[in-house]
Amino acid sequence: MKATLKNPSTDIVLGFHALSDPIRFQVLELLRSQELCVCELCEHLGIPQSKISFHLKTLKEAGLVRSRQEGxxxxxxxxxxxxxxxxxxxxSYRRFSTILPARNCSEPT
Structure with a gap:
């Protein structure tokens, strides 16, 4: 029986891509407890504003963060x-996939 592959949506792919960077991961950790502006993120992380802004753009495009303007x-x-x-x-992998035993790559299939 051949398994069918499910193509993840663009939002899912962008989300996992955004999570793959350590700086973006740190930004998300800081945003867990409160909303912050770019200058506060720069202060916490010791990273220039241009770099933080680049990472925030990626996080926003992935839908992981939202923004609101105040003044x-x-x-x-x-x-x-x-x-x-x-x-x-x-x-969905945990619920709907059969857990298969690990295969030894040196054994013939």
Whole structure:
């Protein structure tokens, strides 16, 4: 029986790509407890604003963070709905896939 491959949506792919960078991961960790502006993220991480802005753009495009403007400042916070979508995608492997024993690559198949 041939297994069918499910193509993840663009949002899922972008989400996992965004999670693959250590700086973006640190930004998300900081946003867990409160919304922050770019200058606060720079201060916490010791990274220039241009670099933080680049990573925030990637996180926004992946739907992992959202922004709101207050005066001249833009505040960033987590978009929990996208984290739930990523979690549900991963859970589908746990719920619907048969767990197969590990194969020894040196053994003939």
């Amino acid at each position: 001249r400042w833009i505040y960033y916070s987590l978009n929990l709905a996208q984290f739930i979508a990523l979690e549900e995608y991963l859970a």
